[in-house]
Amino acid sequence: MKTAQAGTLESMDCLVTASEAEKGKGIFITMEGSNIARFRDSILKTAKTTLQEMGIKDVILSIQYNGANDIVLKARVEAAAKALIGGDN
Amino acid sequence: MAVNAVGRDIPSSIPGYKDDVVLFRGATKRLPKGNRYGKKNRTTFFTKTDKTLPNIKAAIRESGLQSGMTISFHHHLRNGDYVVNMVLDACAEMGIKDLVIFPTALFGIHKHLTKHIQKGVIRQIQGSVNGPIGQLVSEGGMELPVVLRSHGGRPRAVISGDVKIDVAFIAAPTADKYGNLTGACGQSACGSLGYTHTDADYAECVVAITDNLVEYPAPYIQIPQTQVDYVVQVDKIGDPAGIVSGTTRVTRDPMRLLIARYAAKLIESSPYFKEGISFQTGAGGISLATAAYVRDAMRKRGIKGSFGLGGITSFFVDMLEEGLFKQIMDVQSFDLAAVESISRNAAHVEISADWYANPWNAGCMVNMLDTVVLGATEVDRNFNVNVNTESDGALLHGIGGHQDTASGAKLTIITTPLLRGRLPSVVDSVYTVTTPGEVVDAVVTEFGVAINPKRQDLLDAIKPSKDLPLVTIDELAEKAKKIAGEMAPIEYTDRIIGVIEYRDGSVIDVVRQIKKK
Numbered sequence: 001m002k003t004a005q006a007g008t009l010e011s012m013d014c015l016v017t018a019s020e021a022e023k024g025k026g027i028f029i030t031m032e033g034s035n036i037a038r039f040r041d042s043i044l045k046t047a048k049t050t051l052q053e054m055g056i057k058d059v060i061l062s063i064q065y066n067g068a069n070d071i072v073l074k075a076r077v078e079a080a081a082k083a084l085i086g087g088d089n
Numbered sequence: 090m091a092v093n094a095v096g097r098d099i100p101s102s103i104p105g106y107k108d109d110v111v112l113f114r115g116a117t118k119r120l121p122k123g124n125r126y127g128k129k130n131r132t133t134f135f136t137k138t139d140k141t142l143p144n145i146k147a148a149i150r151e152s153g154l155q156s157g158m159t160i161s162f163h164h165h166l167r168n169g170d171y172v173v174n175m176v177l178d179a180c181a182e183m184g185i186k187d188l189v190i191f192p193t194a195l196f197g198i199h200k201h202l203t204k205h206i207q208k209g210v211i212r213q214i215q216g217s218v219n220g221p222i223g224q225l226v227s228e229g230g231m232e233l234p235v236v237l238r239s240h241g242g243r244p245r246a247v248i249s250g251d252v253k254i255d256v257a258f259i260a261a262p263t264a265d266k267y268g269n270l271t272g273a274c275g276q277s278a279c280g281s282l283g284y285t286h287t288d289a290d291y292a293e294c295v296v297a298i299t300d301n302l303v304e305y306p307a308p309y310i311q312i313p314q315t316q317v318d319y320v321v322q323v324d325k326i327g328d329p330a331g332i333v334s335g336t337t338r339v340t341r342d343p344m345r346l347l348i349a350r351y352a353a354k355l356i357e358s359s360p361y362f363k364e365g366i367s368f369q370t371g372a373g374g375i376s377l378a379t380a381a382y383v384r385d386a387m388r389k390r391g392i393k394g395s396f397g398l399g400g401i402t403s404f405f406v407d408m409l410e411e412g413l414f415k416q417i418m419d420v421q422s423f424d425l426a427a428v429e430s431i432s433r434n435a436a437h438v439e440i441s442a443d444w445y446a447n448p449w450n451a452g453c454m455v456n457m458l459d460t461v462v463l464g465a466t467e468v469d470r471n472f473n474v475n476v477n478t479e480s481d482g483a484l485l486h487g488i489g490g491h492q493d494t495a496s497g498a499k500l501t502i503i504t505t506p507l508l509r510g511r512l513p514s515v516v517d518s519v520y521t522v523t524t525p526g527e528v529v530d531a532v533v534t535e536f537g538v539a540i541n542p543k544r545q546d547l548l549d550a551i552k553p554s555k556d557l558p559l560v561t562i563d564e565l566a567e568k569a570k571k572i573a574g575e576m577a578p579i580e581y582t583d584r585i586i587g588v589i590e591y592r593d594g595s596v597i598d599v600v601r602q603i604k605k606k
Contacts, residue, residue: 012510035480035512038576067510070574 006079007068014068016080019060026058027051033065046070050077059084094118095473095522097598105213105233106588111595116496116528119593121449126250128293131318139266141320145179145298148319149256152294154180157187157212158255161288164194165260165272165279165421169331172260172298174201175323181210191254192216193243193284193442194487198331206231215252216243217487226586227483229602235484235587237477240420241446241453241493242592244287249449251594257292259285259317260326264299265307268317272422273309273432275301277327280422280431281401282311286441289316300326309432311439334424339381339404340374344506344535349375352462352504352533353382354557360550361459361500362392368414369398369461369494372423375504379462380404387413398445398454399490401427401437409436418454420445420490446493448592455490455497463491465503465532467519470562472526472541474503475519477589480512482579482603484587488523492592495528500547507534513569515539515562520579522598523589532562539565580604 007015014033021028029047031040047061059081068076090098093112102108111119142148154160162173173192180188186209193216195202200221205211213233218226226235238246246252259282262275272282277300289295295317302322340346352375356362368383370376381404387394394414397405401419403426409417416436422428430437445454455461466486467475474495479485495501505514515532530547532539537560540547553559580603587600 034510037481038579039511039574041577042575067512069508069511069572 002084004080004083006083007076009064009066012067012069012072014066014073014076015064016076017062018080018084019062020084021058021060023058027056027061028059029061029063031063031065033063034067036065039065042070043073046073047077050074051081054078054081056081056085093595093597095471095525095597097522099596099599100585103234103585103588103599106236113525113591113595113597116525119595121249125248126253126291128291140268140318141266141302141322145175145321145323146183148296148321149176149179149183149185151319152256152296154185154256156185159189159191159253161254161257161292162190162192163259163282163284163288164192164196165282165284166277166327166332168196168198169277169328170196170198170260171325171327172258173199175298176258177202177205177210181205181208186210187212189213189215191252193240195219195222197221218484219486223485224483227600227603228605229584229586231586234585236590237488237587238590239446239488239492239592240284240442240490241448241455242488242590242594244441244443244447245449245592246594247287247291248443248447249594254288254292256294256296257288259289259295259297259312261297261299261312262326263301263303263307264297264320265303265305266320267305268297268314268320269305269307269310270297270299270312270317271307271309272311273428275299277301277325277329277332278428279332280428281419281439283420283440283445284442285312287443294318296321298323298326300324333422333428339378342374345375346378347535348504348506348533349378350382351538351557352379352502353386355502355531355533355538355551356383356460356500357386358551358557359460359500359547362386364392365395366392367395367398367457367459369458369498371462371464372400372402373464376462376464377402377404379504384408384413398458399494403427406430406437409434418445446490446592448493448496453493453497455493458494458498460500460502461494461498462502462504463495465505465514467514467516468503468505468529468532469516469519469526470566472529472532472562473519473522474524474526474529475521476523477587478521478600482520482581484600488589492524495524496592501528501530502533503529503531504533507536507565507569508572511573513573515565515569517566521589521600525591525597532565534565536560536565536568
């Protein structure tokens with residue numbers, strides 16, 4: 001299975017791992033980390049919107065969250081997804 | 090239910106705490122009545138010149154400790170303390186249960202107590218619960234609520250008779266056979282024994298536990314033989330690595346340094362920055378950096394201070410030795426330099442928690458403070474501060490001297506980054522009120538300094554500048570909200586697991602059980 005990562009485990013950042021999913025399986029997101037309980041809905045929304053804007057329909061995303069704000073989260077999701085589609089790793 | 094002066098709904102009766110709960114009505118509203126509590130008289134004649142007993146169990150037997158009683162501890166050995174765990178292990182083995190423990194604070198090392206809580210050896214904790222025990226309590230792991238008091242509120246409770254200590258166990262880094270105690274020397278030296286004094290004075294029985302029994306009389310006596318009933322020698326009372334830190338470092342994080350610069354500039358621009366200024370800071374990164382900037386300003390403008398107060402670090406010791414303070418008043422010594430200084434320098438004075446912060450005596454030290462720099466988990470639009478609960482609603486920190494110094498100091502400054510990770514530190518309303526906004530004068534963040542509108546005199550005295558950007562607390566709250574985005578509320582149940590007392594013994598807030606995820 002192809003995977004790609006973006007981000008770090010530093011405070012105020014997140015580590016996003018994108019993995020290939022079979023066509024038609026849709027977007028599947030898991031997350032863990034600090035203060036997830038307070039931000040779960042917001043993180044899900046940002047991640048999904050970012051992927052949709054990129055035209056990605058099928059992907060598995062794992063987010064290790066450590067306090068990233070929306071702008072950072074969006075950038076990490078985008079970088080991981082781009083690396084998955086176009087990258088060699 | 091009734092609403093107290095900071096807008097919190099407080100039940101009139103809280104099972105396991107009080108049937109007639111006193112509501113917080115304002116920082117200076119509750120006054121003492123009646124006389125002080127007193128323990129039984131006792132006598133020791135010349136025929137008894139040795140108070141040592143062979144082990145902790147013997148001391149527990151002699152002390153008369155029984156199930157259901159209250160035992161106290163102090164936290165000068167911090168995360169290196171072995172004594173609390175040893176005593177509770179002994180109680181458990183002797184079949185004693187339902188104890189109320191009354192520590193000045195608990196640390197991570199005391200997660201060992203979990204099994205004693207689960208097996209009913211410990212029925213209640215009256216004292217701060219840090220780390221794993223806090224998590225256990227927050228999730229409903231104890232029948233009776235934890236009661237939190239400040240460093241001044243605790244001796245107030247003892248002296249007024251709110252809490253009667255049956256047996257006080259004192260971790261003594263050095264002791265002699267007749268019960269003279271000191272923290273200044275020994276393999277487990279911790280410096281000041283400040284929090285212990287009131288317990289030694291008021292507990293029905295006082296047991297000292299030491300790993301350094303010396304020839305009579307012990308040097309640099311802090312707790313005298315007149316207060317100590319029994320002395321027990323053990324191999325080790327603690328782990329020196331957890332007792333004192335080697336050095337205390339100032340932060341290098343540019344954002345925290347900026348906050349410290351603003352805070353220092355605020356102090357420098359205030360009417361209190363003059364000859365004889367008195368000062369307290371915590372040992373946290375921003376606090377210490379603020380102290381460093383204030384020290385530089387004192388040097389530059391040739392100002393000498395009167396005293397430094399509170400938990401003492403090498404930083405204050407250096408300032409004392411440089412002549413920037415006349416004295417330091419030490420209730421807890423944080424690092425090696427402070428431990429070494431306390432017995433060497435007569436101007437480095439050990440003070441009790443009563444002397445430090447008790448609102449119900451003839452005058453505590455915090456009343457003489459010009460300025461204090463404190464931290465916060467959250468602060469709200471009314472300047473109320475929370476230092477007790479975390480972002481998930483768990484009770485994880487004690488009050489420390491927060492309420493006391495904020496209430497006493499002429500200029501109380503809260504320093505905090507506007508957000509920690511993604512969590513706003515300036516909010517609409519704090520989850521738990523520890524310190525009421527009426528005693529908080531300024532909130533300093535990297536986005537600017539908000540002065541409490543109640544302090545018009547300060548607002549008049551201070552000229553905003555590039556180094557001291559003034560904002561309103563509402564602007565800070567809005568900014569934080571915008572950066573953080575939407576947040577789900579904390580999920581909790583109705584059950585009360587913690588009571589937050591104000592320093593005068595009234596209830597300023599309660600903490601409820603969180604829903605397990």
